[in-house]
Amino acid sequence: MPGDISGFAVLKTIFLVKEGGGLAQLLNVQIDNSGPVTAGNLLIELAGSSRNIELPRIRHGLDLYPVTVPEVTSPTLARFVLEVGATRLESEVMLDRVRHWQVYLTHFSHHDLGYTDLPEACIQAHKDYYNSIIEYCRQTEDFPDDAKFRWTCDTTWAVKYYLQDASERQIAAFFDLVRDGRIEITAQYAAFNSALLTHEELVRSIYYAHELGRKYGFRVTSAMTTDIPGHPWGFPQVLAKSGVRYLATAVNQDWAQDGVPRAKVPRVSRPFYWSSADGSEVLVWNSDPKYIYTEGRELGLTYSYDRAMSRLPAYLKSLEDGGYQYDAINLRTTWKGADNAPPCISLSRIVRQWNEKWAYPKLRVATSSQFFEYMEREYGDRFPHYTGDWTDWWIDGPGSSAYETGITRVAHEELASAEKLAALTLLLGEGRPYPKEAIEQAYDNLMLYDEHTWGMWNNVSDPYLPTTEQEWATKAAFANDAVRQSRGLLDEGIAWLGRQVRSDESALVVVFNALSWPRTDVVRVRLDPTMEHVSRPFRLLDAAGEAVPYQLIESHKGGSLTIAFVARDVPSCGYKSYRLVPGAAATDKQPSFRAEGNVLENSFYRVTLDERTGAIASVWDKELRLELVDQASCYKLNQYVYDAGEPPINGRFFAEAMGIHGSGSGAVYGSAVAIGKCRIGRDARLSWTNRGRVKEAADISPWIRQEVILYEDIKRIDLVNRLYKEETLEKEGLYYAFPFLVKDGAFKLEIAGGPMRPGEDQLPDSCHDWHSVQYWLDVTGPECGVTWSSREVPVVSLGDINTGKWQSDLRLDNTTFFAYAMNNYWATNFKERQGGDFTFRFSFTSHGPGWGVADANRFGWGYCTDLQAVVVPPGQAGRLAGSTGSFVEIDAPNVMLFTLKGAEDGDGLVVRLLELEGRATTARLSTSPRTVSQAFRTDMVERNLEPLPVSGGVVTVPVPGRGIESVRLRV
Numbered sequence: 025m026p027g028d029i030s031g032f033a034v035l036k037t038i039f040l041v042k043e044g045g046g047l048a049q050l051l052n053v054q055i056d057n058s059g060p061v062t063a064g065n066l067l068i069e070l071a072g073s074s075r076n077i078e079l080p081r082i083r084h085g086l087d088l089y090p091v092t093v094p095e096v097t098s099p100t101l102a103r104f105v106l107e108v109g110a111t112r113l114e115s116e117v118m119l120d121r122v123r124h125w126q127v128y129l130t131h132f133s134h135h136d137l138g139y140t141d142l143p144e145a146c147i148q149a150h151k152d153y154y155n156s157i158i159e160y161c162r163q164t165e166d167f168p169d170d171a172k173f174r175w176t177c178d179t180t181w182a183v184k185y186y187l188q189d190a191s192e193r194q195i196a197a198f199f200d201l202v203r204d205g206r207i208e209i210t211a212q213y214a215a216f217n218s219a220l221l222t223h224e225e226l227v228r229s230i231y232y233a234h235e236l237g238r239k240y241g242f243r244v245t246s247a248m249t250t251d252i253p254g255h256p257w258g259f260p261q262v263l264a265k266s267g268v269r270y271l272a273t274a275v276n277q278d279w280a281q282d283g284v285p286r287a288k289v290p291r292v293s294r295p296f297y298w299s300s301a302d303g304s305e306v307l308v309w310n311s312d313p314k315y316i317y318t319e320g321r322e323l324g325l326t327y328s329y330d331r332a333m334s335r336l337p338a339y340l341k342s343l344e345d346g347g348y349q350y351d352a353i354n355l356r357t358t359w360k361g362a363d364n365a366p367p368c369i370s371l372s373r374i375v376r377q378w379n380e381k382w383a384y385p386k387l388r389v390a391t392s393s394q395f396f397e398y399m400e401r402e403y404g405d406r407f408p409h410y411t412g413d414w415t416d417w418w419i420d421g422p423g424s425s426a427y428e429t430g431i432t433r434v435a436h437e438e439l440a441s442a443e444k445l446a447a448l449t450l451l452l453g454e455g456r457p458y459p460k461e462a463i464e465q466a467y468d469n470l471m472l473y474d475e476h477t478w479g480m481w482n483n484v485s486d487p488y489l490p491t492t493e494q495e496w497a498t499k500a501a502f503a504n505d506a507v508r509q510s511r512g513l514l515d516e517g518i519a520w521l522g523r524q525v526r527s528d529e530s531a532l533v534v535v536f537n538a539l540s541w542p543r544t545d546v547v548r549v550r551l552d553p554t555m556e557h558v559s560r561p562f563r564l565l566d567a568a569g570e571a572v573p574y575q576l577i578e579s580h581k582g583g584s585l586t587i588a589f590v591a592r593d594v595p596s597c598g599y600k601s602y603r604l605v606p607g608a609a610a611t612d613k614q615p616s617f618r619a620e621g622n623v624l625e626n627s628f629y630r631v632t633l634d635e636r637t638g639a640i641a642s643v644w645d646k647e648l649r650l651e652l653v654d655q656a657s658c659y660k661l662n663q664y665v666y667d668a669g670e671p672p673i674n675g676r677f678f679a680e681a682m683g684i685h686g687s688g689s690g691a692v693y694g695s696a697v698a699i700g701k702c703r704i705g706r707d708a709r710l711s712w713t714n715r716g717r718v719k720e721a722a723d724i725s726p727w728i729r730q731e732v733i734l735y736e737d738i739k740r741i742d743l744v745n746r747l748y749k750e751e752t753l754e755k756e757g758l759y760y761a762f763p764f765l766v767k768d769g770a771f772k773l774e775i776a777g778g779p780m781r782p783g784e785d786q787l788p789d790s791c792h793d794w795h796s797v798q799y800w801l802d803v804t805g806p807e808c809g810v811t812w813s814s815r816e817v818p819v820v821s822l823g824d825i826n827t828g829k830w831q832s833d834l835r836l837d838n839t840t841f842f843a844y845a846m847n848n849y850w851a852t853n854f855k856e857r858q859g860g861d862f863t864f865r866f867s868f869t870s871h872g873p874g875w876g877v878a879d880a881n882r883f884g885w886g887y888c889t890d891l892q893a894v895v896v897p898p899g900q901a902g903r904l905a906g907s908t909g910s911f912v913e914i915d916a917p918n919v920m921l922f923t924l925k926g927a928e929d930g931d932g933l934v935v936r937l938l939e940l941e942g943r944a945t946t947a948r949l950s951t952s953p954r955t956v957s958q959a960f961r962t963d964m965v966e967r968n969l970e971p972l973p974v975s976g977g978v979v980t981v982p983v984p985g986r987g988i989e990s991v992r993l994r995v
Contacts (some may be wrong), residue, residue, distance in 0.1 A: 028057055028058045028059025028060075028062075029055060029056070029057055029058075029059075029062075029064075029082075029106070029108045029111050029113065030056050030057075030058055031054070031055065031056030031086065032053075032054070032055055032056070032106045032113040032115060033053075033054045033115060034051055034052075034053055034054070034102075034104050034115050034117045035051065035052040035053075035054055035088070036049075036051060036117070036119065036120070036122075037049070037050045037051065037052060037122075037337065038122060038123065038125065038337050038340050038341055038344075038384075038385060039122070039337070039382055039384065039385070040095060040122050040124070040382070040383045040384040041092060041381075041382060041383050042383045043092055043094075046094065046095065047094075047095040047383055047384075048092035048093060048094055048095060049092060049093050049094075049095050049096070049119065049122050050090055050091075050092055051090070051091050051092070051093060051117075052088040052089070052090055052091075053066060053079075053088065053089040053090075053091055053104070053106070054086065054087070054088055054089075055079075055082055055086075055087060055089060055106070056085070056086045057082050057083065057084055057085060057086075057087070058084075058085075059084065060084060061081055061082065061083055061084060062082050062108060062109070063078075063079060063080050063081065063082060063108070064079045064082055064106060064107055064108035064109075065077070065078055065079065065106075065107045065108075066078075066079055066089075066091065066104065066105070066106055066107075067103075067104070067105040067106075067107070068091070068093060068102065068103075068104055069102065069103040069104075069105075070093055070094070070096075070100065070102040070103075070119070071094075071096070071100055075093075077091055079106075082108065093119070095121075095122065096119050096120070096121060097121050098121060099118055099119070099120055099121075100118070100119050101116060101117075101118055101119075102116070102117050102118075102119050103115075103116050104116070104117065122384065123340075123344065123351050123384070124351050124384045124386075125340055125351055125352070125353070125384050125385035125386065126351060126352040126353075126385070126386050126388060126398065127336070127340075127352075127353055127355060127385050127386065127387045127388065128352060128353065128354045128355070128388050128390040128394065128395035128398070129320050129325060129355050129357045129371065129375065129387060129388065129389050129390060130176050130272070130320075130354055130355070130356055130357060130390060130391065130392050130395065131173075131174060131175055131176065131320075131357045131358075131367060131368075131371055131389060132175065132176045132177070132178050132248070132250075132356065132357070132358065132392075133150070133153060133178060133358060133363075133364060133365045133366065133367065134178055134250045134251060134274075134317055134358065134362060134363045134364065134365070135150070135178040135179045135181065135182050135214070135215065135250075135364070136251065136363035136364055136476075136477050137181065137214075137472065137475055137477050138477050138479070138480060138495045138498060138499065139363050139364070139477050139479075139480060139481055139853060140361070140363050140364045140480070140481060141364070141480070142480075142491060142494055142495055142498070143495065143498045143499075144498075146364050147182070147185045149364055149366070150182035150185065150186065150364070151182075151185060151186045151189065151190075152366075153366055153367055154182075154183075154186045154190075154194075154198065155194065156366065156367050157173070157175045157201075157207065157367050158194065158197050158198060158201065160173040160367060160369045160372070161173045161174075161175075161201050161206045161207070163369060164369065164372045167372055167376055168376060168379065170375060170376075170379055170386065170387065170388040170389065171372045171373075171375040171376035171379065171387075171389060172206065172372065172389060173206065173367075173369060173371075173372045173389060174205070174206050174207070174208075174389045174390055174391050174394075175206070175207045175208070175367060175391075176207075176208045176210060176248060176391045176392045177207065177208065177209050177210055177248075178210070178215070178248055178250055179210065179212050179213060179214050179215055179248070180209060180210070180211075180212065180213050180214075180232045180233045180236070181213055181214050181471075181472065181475075183209060183232075183236070184213075184232060186198075199240040199241075199242070202240065202242050203240070203241060203242050205391060205394070206391075207391075208246065208391035208392055208393055209233050209236060209237070209242070209244060210233065210244070210246055210247050210248040210272075210392065211229075211230045211233045211234075211244050211246065211247035211248075211263060211266070211268045212229050212230060212233070212247050212248070212249065213228075213229045213230070213231075213232050213233070213468075213471050214229070214471050214472065214474070214475035214476075215249050215250055215251055215252050215475065215476050216229065216252070216471070216474050216475060216476060217252065217416065217418060217419060217421055217422055217474060217475075217476050218252070218254050218255055218256050218416040218419060218775075218776065218796060219416060219419035219422060219796035219818040219819055220422060220429070220432070220433075220473075220474040220818060221256055221474060221776040222436045222440070222776060222798060223258065223776055223777060223778075223798075223922050223923075223936075223938065223988070224436075224440060224922060224923050224936070225436065225467070225470060225471065225474065225776070226256060226258055226259065226262050226776045226777060227262055227923075227936065227964055227988075228467050228471070229471060230244070230247070230262065230263070230266055230268070230964065230965060231928070231965060234266060234965040235928070235965075243267060244266070244267065244268060245267065245268060245269055245270060245393045245396075246268060246269070246270035246271070246272060246391075246392045246393040246396060247263055247268050247270070247271045247272070247306075248271075248272045248273075248392055249271070249272070249273050249274070250273075250274045250317050250356075251274065251276045251316075251317070251363075251476060252275075252276070252416065252418060252476050253275040253276060253277070253287035253288070253289075253416055253417040253418055253791075254287075254414045254415055254416025254417060254418070254419070254790060254791060255273075255414045255416070256413065256414075256775045256776035256777050256796075257300055257301060257411075257412065257413035257414070257775060257776075257777050257778070257780055257785065258300055258301075258775070258776050258777010258778055258988070259271075259300070259414075259776075259777065260298050260299055260300045260304055260305050260306045261300035261301075261302055261304040261777060261987070261988055262777070262964055262988070263304075263306050264300075264304035264305060264306055265304060265963050265964045265988065265990075266963050266964035266965045267963060267965075267967075268306065269306060269307060269396070269400075270306060270307050270308075270309075270392065270393060270396035271298070271306045271307070271308045271309075272308075272309050272310075272311075272354070272356075272392045272396075273308060273309070273310045273311070274310065274311040274316055274317035274356055275287055275288075275289045275290075275310060275311075275313055275316075276316050276317075277289060277313045277316070278316055284830050285830075286417060286418070286830075286850075287417035287418060287791075288417065288789040288790075288791075288830075288832075289310060289313045289789065290310070290410075290414060290787040290788055290789050290790055291787075291788035291789040292408065292410050292787060292788060293407070293408050294309060294310055294348075295307055295308055295309040295396075295399060295407055296308055296407055296408050296409065296410050297407055297408070297409040297410070298410055298411070298414070298787075299409060299410070299411040300411070300777060300986070301411070301777075301778055301780075301785070301942070301985075301986035302939075302984045302985060302986045302987035302988070303984070304987075305409065307396055307399070307400060307404075307407065309354055309395070309396065309399075311354070311355075311356050312355075315356075316362070317356040317358070317362060318356065318357075318358050318362045319355040319356050319357065320355040320356060320357025320358070320371070321357060321358050321359060321362075322335075323335045323336045323339055323355065324336065325355070325357055325371060325374055325375075325387075326357060326358070326359040326368050326370055326371050326374070327370070328370075328374065329374050329377045329378060332374060332378065336385070337385075340353070340385060349406075350399065350402075350403055351402075352395065352398055352399055352402070354390075354392075354395040357371060359371070363481075371389060372389055374387075375387040375388070375389055410787055411785075412780075412784075412785045412786045412787045412790070413775060413780045413785055413786050413787070413790065414786075414787050414790050415782075415786050415787075415790040415791040415792070415795060415796075416790075416791060416796070417790075417791040417793075418476070419791070419794060419795075419796050419818070419819050420794055420819060420827070420844060420847060420849070421476075421478060421850060421853070421854040422478075422818065422819075422854075423757075423817075423819060423844055423845060423846045423847045424478060424846070424847060424848050424849075424850065424854035424855035424856075424858065425478065425499075425500070425503075425854075425855045425858060426758075426816070426817075426845055426846035426858060426862055426864075427858070427860065427861075427862055428473065428499075428500050428503040428504075429503075429816070429818065430815070430816030430817070430862070430863065430864070431503060431504075431507050431816075432470060432473050432474070432503045432506055432507065433815060433816055433818060434507070434815060434816070435466075435470060435503075435506050435507045435510040435511070436470060436510075437888050437889050437890075438510040438511055438513075438514045439463070439466050439467070439470070439506075439509075439510035439513065439514075440538065440889070440922070440923070441514055441517075441536075441538035441889060441890075441892060442463070442510060442513035442514040442516075442517045443463055443513075443923070443924070443925050444517075444538050444597065444923075444924040444925075445513075445514070445517025445518060445520070445521055445536070445538070446458055446459055446463065446513065446517055446925075446926065447924045447925050447926050447933055448517075448521065448911055449520070450926055450932070450933055450954075450995065451911055451933070451951055451952070451953065451954050451995060452524060452903065452904075452953065452954070453954060454520075454524070454903075456520055458926040459513060459516075460926060460928075462509065462512075462513060463513065463925075465509060466506055466509035466510050466513065469502045469503075469505045469506035469509065470502075470506045470510075472502040473499065473502040473503045473506060476853075477499075477853065478496075478499060478853050478854045478855055479492065479495055479496060479499070479852070479853050479854060479855055479856070480492060480495045481852055481853070482852075483495065483496070483852070483853070483855070483856055484850065484851050484852055484856040485851075485852075487753060487856045487857060492856075496855065514892065518536055518892045518893070518894045519894060521534065521536055521599065521894065522534050522894035522895070522896050523896075523900070523902060524902045524903055524904045525599070525601060525896050525900065525902045525904045525905075525906055526900060526901060526902040526903070526904065526905065526906045527601075527896045527897065527898055527899060527900045527902070527906055528898065528899070528906065529898050529899065530603040530604060530605050530898055531603070531604040531895060531896060531897055531898050532601045532602065532603060532604070532895070532896040532906060533549050533564065533601065533602045533604060533893055533894075533895055533896075534599050534600075534601045534893065534894050534895075534896055535547050535591045535594050535599060535600050535601070535602070535891050535892070535893045536594075536598075536599045536891065536892040536893070536894075537594040537595065537596065537597065537598055537599070537600075537891055538597065538889055538892070539596070539597070539882075539885055539886065539889055539920075540596050540597055540912065540913075540914050540920050540921035540922075541596050541882060541914075541917070541920070542593045542594060542595055542596055543591075543593075543594050543886055543891065544590065544591065544592045544593055544594070544737075544738070545590070545591060545594075545738070545886055545891050546588055546589070546590055546591075546692060546693070546735065546738065546891075547588065547589060547590075547591045547890075547891040547892075547893050548577060548586055548587070548588045548890075548893070549586070549587060549893035549894075549895065550580070550584055550585070550586045550895075551584060551585045551586070551587065551604075551895060552584055552895065553582060553583030553584050553585075560606065561606065561607060561608050561609065562604050562605065562606060562607065562609070563604075563605050563606070563607040563608065563609060563610065564587075564589060564602050564603070564604060564609070564610075565602060565603040565605055566592075566600075566602055566603075567600070567601070567907040567908060571609075571610035572589050572590070572602060572610065573589065573590075573609070573610045573613060573691035573692065573736075574587045574588065574589035574609060574610075574691060574692065575587060575588045575589070575690035575691050575692040575693065576690070588692045588693070589602075589691075589692060590692060590735075590736070590737050590738065591891055591893075594891060594908075595908060595909065595910035595913075596910050596912060596913050596914065597910060597911045597912035597913070597921065597924065598908065598909050598910035598911050598912075599904075599908065599909055600907070600908045601896070601906050601907055601908065604895075609691075610691070613691070615689060615690065615691055615694070615736055616736060617689045617693070617694035617734055617736060618694075619686045619689065619694060619696050621684070622634075622635050622684050622696075624686075624694065624695070624696045624732065624734060625734070626694070626734040626735070626736065627646065627736075628645070628646055628647065628734070628739045629643055629644065629645060629646065629734060629739075629741060630642075630643075630644040630646065631643050631644075631696075631732055631734065631741065633684055633696060633698060633732065634660045634663075634682075635682065635684060636680065636682065637660055637663055637664070637678050637679050637680065637682060637700075638664075638679055638682030638684065638698025638699070638700055638728070638730050639659075639660030639661055639662050639663035639664070639679070639698075639730070639761070640653060640660055640661035640662050640732065641653065641660050641661075642655075643661065643741070643870075645808070645870045647739075648807075648808050648870060648872065650765075650807065650808050650870075651765060652764055652765060652766075652808075652810060652870055653763060653764065653765060654763040654764065654765040654838065654839070654840060655765070657761075657763035657838070657840055659761035659763045659840065660761065660763070661761065661762055661763060661764070662730060662732075662743045662745070662760055662761070662762065662866070663678060663679070663760065663761040664678060664679040664702060664725070664728055664730070664745070664747070664758070664760060665677075665678060665758070665759040665760065665761055665825070665842070666678070666702050666704075666724060666725065666756065666757070666758055666759075667756060667757040667758075667759075667825070667827070668704050668724070668754065668755075668756060669754070669755050669756075670755045670757065670827065670828060670847075670849045671757075671825065671827045671828035671829075672828050674755075674757075675704070677702055677703070677704055677724075678702065679698075679700045679701065679702050679725070679728045679730075680700055680701065680702065680703065681700045681701060682698040682699065682700035682728075682730075683698065683699050683700065684696060684697070684698045685697060685699075687731060691736065692735065692736055693733050693734060693735045693736060694733075694734055694736075695731050695732055695733040695734070696731070696732050697729060697730070697731045697732075698729070698730045698731075699727070699728065699729050699730075700728050701723050701725055701726045701727060701728055702723070702724055702725040702728060703723050703724070704723075704724050723750070724749060724750055724752065724756070725747050725748065725749045725750070726748060726750070727747060727748040728745075728746075728747045729744075729745070729746040729747065730743070730744075730745050730746075731743070731744040731745075731746075739869050739870075740867055740868070740869045740883075740887075741867065741868055741869070742865070742866075742867045742887075743865065743866040743867065743868075744863070744865050745760065745863065745864040745865070745866075746861070746862070746863050746864075747861075747862050748860065748861055748862075749858070749859050749860065749862060750859050751857050751858060751859025751860075752848075752857060752859070753848075753856060753857050755847075755848060755849055756846075756847065756848055757825075757827060757844070757846070757847040757849065758845045758846045758847070759821070759825055759842040759843060759844055759845060760817075760842065760843040760845060760864065760866070761840065761842050762812065762840065762841050762842065762843065762866075762868075763838070763839075763840040764803060764810045764812075764839050764840065764841075765839065766803045766804065766805045766807075766808060766809055766810060766839040767805045767806070767807055767808075768805040768806055769803040769804055769805040769809065769839040770803065770804065770805070771783075771801065771802070771803050771822060771836075771839075771841075772801070772802045772803075772804075772877065772880070773795060773797050773800065773801040773802070773820070774797065774798045774799050774800050774801075774880075774881065774884060775795075775796055775797075775798055776796075776798060777988070778938060778940065778986050779877050779880075779881075779940065782795050782822055782834055783833065783834030783835075783836070786834075788832075789832055792826070792831040792832065792833055792834040793821065793826040793827065793829055793830060793831055794819050794820065794821045794822075794826060794827075794844055795819070795820055795821075795822065796818055796819055797814060797817075797818060797819070797820050798818075798884075799813060799881070799884035799885050799887075799888050800812065800813050800880045800881060800883060800884025800885075801813070801820060801841065801884075802875070802877075802880040803839045803841075804871075804873060804875060805839075805873070806873055807872075807873060808870060808871065808872060808873065809870070809871050809872070809873065809875055810839075810868055810869070810870050810871070811868060811869055811871065811875070811879070811880045811883045811884065812841075812866065812867070812868040813866065813867050813868070813883065813884040813887040813888060814843055814864075814865070814866050815864075815865040815866070815887070815888055816845075816863065816864050816865060817843045817844065817845050817864055817866075819843075819844040820841045820842060820843055820844060821841060821842045821844050822834065822836060822840075822841045823835075823836040823837070823838060823840060823841070824840070824842075825842055827844075827847075827849070843864065843866065845862075845864050846858065846862075867887045869883055876941060877918075877940045877941050878917055878918045878920075878940045878941055881920065881940050885920070904953075909952065909953075910952060911951060911952055912924060912935070912949065912950070912951050912952075913949070913950050913951075913952075914937070914947050914948070914949050915947060915948045915949075916945050916946075916947040916948075916983075918939060918940050918941045918943060918945055919937050919938065919939050919940070919945055919947040919983050920937065920938050920940060921935055921936070921937055921949075922936055922937075922938055923935060923936035927966055927992060928966050929966070931992065931994070932958075932992050932993050932994040932995065933951075933992070933993040933994075933995065934962065934966055934990060934991070934992055934993070935949070935990070935991050935993060936988060936989070936990050936991075937949075937981060937983055937988070937989045937990075937991065938983075938987075938988050939983045939984065939985055939986055939987050940986075941985070942985040942986050943985050944982070944983070944984050944985045944987075945982075945983050945985075946980060946981070946982050946983070947980075947981045947982075947983055948978050948979065948980055948981070949978070949979045949981055949991070950977055950978045950979070951977070951993065951995060954995040955976075955977030955995060956974050956977050956978070956979050956993050956994065956995055957974065957977075957994050957995060958971070958974060958993075958994040959971065959972040959973075959974050959979040959981075959991055959992065959993050959994070960972060960991065960992040961981070961989065961990070961991055962990045962991065962992050963990065964988070964990055966990065966992065968992060972991065979991065979993065
């Protein structure tokens with residue numbers, strides 16, 4: 025009966041339809057009919073006009089009846105009158121402009137090498153996907169443009185594997201689609217764990233995409249990262265200076281500890297401009313963390329039109345209600361899961377069906393760049409700007425394979441030195457082939473180790489499955505192959521350099537410095553027993569004929585010897601030679617090193633070891649007359665700290681039963697060694713909670729060796745920590761404590777792309793629990809400071825062990841920090857257990873308050889980049905002078921050269937320079953023995969931008985503050 029209408033309302037929607045040559049807004053009339061089916065009439069009065077709509081069938085119950093009204097462009101009051109028999113109900117609704125939503129759907133597959141299946145299977149799957157992508161593009165060629173199949177490549181390693189086996193026909197079809205905008209190749213080779221990236225690897229990570237662009241005629245304009253929750257501050261600079269304007273990211277907040285996400289999305293607007301320290305910037309869009317990188321799939325867009333209708337409108341309305349102010353949105357879209365998922369043509373069919381019905385929201389299958397181009401064109405001047413490091417929450421992960429992470433850290437530096445040595449063939453005009461392919465293979469292996477996938481999805485829950493072991497063997501092989509390749513290239517390079525140096529009747533030790541400033545450092549060299557002077561007393565003489573003290577390090581089987589000596593003032597990117605002559609070693613200088621009991625000292629420091637833990641209880645700087653160890657701390661310096669369990673549910677244990685003894689001394693250095701173990705006590709209560717106890721007593725590290733080294737002529741303390749650790753699946757973490765005492769000290773540290781200030785130079789809600797360190801960390805106050813460097817460990821925790829805190833900011837009341845050496849805290853992906861022999865090496869020096877970033881940089885890079893040495897036999901007819909020489913010199917102390925390489929296209933040399941202190945600088949660069957005839961400033965991928973002035977073989981290079989500049993040199 026008509027009197028059964030008990031409810032009437034008019035509901036606004038987000039839909040617009042085409043009607044009468046214009047647009048009309050869709051409204052839903054909600055009627056609650058408690059009686060049988062009936063009929064009625066709806067009167068609509070809007071903007072001075074009226075319209076009657078018949079409702080011939082009002083169903084029983086609460087239901088919706090769609091009606092349309094002409095589009096309004098500003099708030100407009102509308103009156104609705106529902107008449108059903110004698111019942112008359114009225115409603116007034118303020119209609120607002122309906123947003124013209126453009127929903128850009130980026131169809132892609134997250135490249136997770138080895139997470140969903142064995143790496144070989146993942147590679148084969150992606151090869152097959154690309155053939156399907158080509159076919160889907162063909163099948164949708166006659167679809168409306170918005171619905172045509174399009175694909176965005178997450179990274180380029182999968183593309184590289186595909187092209188290796190694809191036919192010429194497949195390759196031609198693939199790149200036709202790239203040039204046509206149907207497939208987009210994005211910039212990065214892989215999604216990396218940012219703690220492991222060096223300056224040069226960050227640049228090299230975009231080389232392959234641009235190489236394809238040059239070869240096949242397209243431009244790379246966007247980068248895409250997926251899963252990983254952070255990027256180094258230098259990333260925008262590297263992208264922007266290679267022509268990449270856009271960065272699409274997807275932070276994974278899914279993995280949690282006790283319900284707290286292991287990562288946070290930066291607290292910034294979407295989209296935003298992100299700038300590096302030099303001002304270079306890219307436009308960033310981060311996917312909705314609620315859906316991570318499967319937004320389109322979760323909203324039904326790869327399943328069916330009906331599922332999309334049931335989910336997408338509510339999602340768009342929630343964005344409007346949440347204050348999102350733009351008319352376009354980008355949704356990452358996958359099919360059948362998230363990682364390594366195949367493409368699906370159903371997305372194009374659903375989009376076509378949707379757009380046939382609705383004017384807005386309009387759906388568009390689009391590449392990543394197409395979305396950015398629209399947003400920048402329509403709203404570019406409205407986006408906020410942010411600067412700072414996007415500190416990665418997942419950089420603790422590589423500590424799950426501490427051995428492999430350590431050896432690849434060293435391999436990075438060996439490869440950089442090897443590449444510089446290889447480039448010298450171009451400066452010398454030598455006929456030695458430049459090993460371009462071998463260098464590229466080494467970088468590929470380093471990048472695939474540094475790629476963010478460490479294990480299969482079930483490696484923690486099923487650690488002993490054959491697939492778990494097999495996957496890790498493949499991952500570890502990337503590390504081991506990179507180490508072998510880098511070391512081989514370095515050995516070949518230093519041997520080649522040795523063959524270029526002239527010698528007279530004496531054998532020479534030729535020392536090579538790969539860094540761009542003169543260095544004084546310890547060098548170690550192995551002397552072959554076939555050499556005349558090795559089997560009897562010999563002296564080491566510098567170019568002036570002065571005897572150089574040396575120290576016998578080891579006598580090897582077969583009669584060879586390893587000696588160490590201090591090479592002084594080895595030229596920038598150059599060499600210095602020392603003669604081996606008969607005679608007794610220099611003994612005229614009495615070493616200052618002394619050791620007695622637990623105290624060792626030299627002319628710079630007095631060091632006291634703690635007899636219980638073997639760590640350092642005191643460091644007295646004799647020059648500054650200051651104590652460097654915080655005596656109020658509960659930790660000692662370089663103290664081994666072991667957590668059983670993950671904080672805050674953990675027990676904390678330390679090395680014990682340490683025996684301290686001298687390890688020998690000589691003309692170059694002396695050291696003391698502490699040896700002991702770490703035992704987990706049975707049933708020990710876990711710290712800070714009563715929720716658990718250690719399961720059983722165990723010697724988790726039955727052998728711990730900590731060596732402290734003091735040098736005769738170098739103000740520096742080296743720490744060599746070796747240990748054997750039992751493998752366990754129980755949660756664990758290992759740290760080394762560094763409670764330095766620097767009054768009112770402030771931290772700076774180096775990340776990929778340059779220095780940063782933790783807690784200050786960071787995006788909001790980026791990680792504050794730990795930070796990555798490339799080559800150095802410095803803490804300086806008004807009176808003094810300390811610079812510290814790590815060879816194997818890439819992560820530090822500042823102020824305290826912050827694991828489990830998930831801090832939103834960094835509040836420090838001390839200058840303590842911890843080297844975060846290893847853990848197995850992750851429930852997936854990262855390695856579930858590790859054991860065996862490990863080495864963790866650190867070094868530090870103390871200084872006055874005038875010490876700057878350039879000084880810290882020279883200390884850290886110097887410690888991590890060994891001087892290389894080679895022995896030259898007597899009577900060699902080389903082309904280089906037998907004394908000393910510099911191949912590349914730079915006159916600005918605040919500018920460093922971190923790369924010297926052969927150009928990718930064979931046209932000369934390429935150098936990369938970095939300004940360290942935030943001062944725009946004009947640097948002058950020269951080469952020898954061949955001098956520069958022409959120079960060009962290039963972008964990051966070696967495309968010439970503009971000529972640089974060259975006068976008398978000297979190139980003038982403007983370098984912006986904190987900027988990276990690439991320069992092509994023709995000699």
